[in-house]
Amino acid sequence: MKWFRKKEAFTLVEIMIVVAIVGLLVAIAVPNFVRARRNARDRICQNNLRLVKHALEQYQIDESLDDGTDISGVYGTIITSATDAYIEDEPVCPIADVAYTVTDVEVDPTCTNRDGDAADPDFANHQLQ
Helix, strand or coil: CCCCCCCCCCCHHHHHHHHHHHHHHHHHHHHHHHHHHHHHHHHHHHHHHHHHHHHHHHHHHHHCCCCCCECCCHHHHHHCCCCCCCCCCCCECCCCCCEEECCECCCCCEEHHHHCCCCCHHHCCCCCC
């Protein structure tokens, strides 16, 4: 009696090869995706800092403030929340949703995430450049 083997299914070796190829592609793609996401968050934070700086400069011009004027209490009340605010919605850092720190007209606004661990790549580029 002859045994006939039907060729309708995949063999175990074929399935293992496909799984290995998919695993290799995932191993290549995931680190690139993580790096791209981190870079996007850094750029968003830098752009938000730039927006805050420009709003503060406009406020300084409109109010005829001298360089070095302390405006730390003005940022939350006039710059972002007034009816004629310079920024419609207060920007926040995309990593931890925290507001930016503003102290002086001539000093760049800072991201509080910048105070994080310097070795942590998520906190590396959260400053105005």
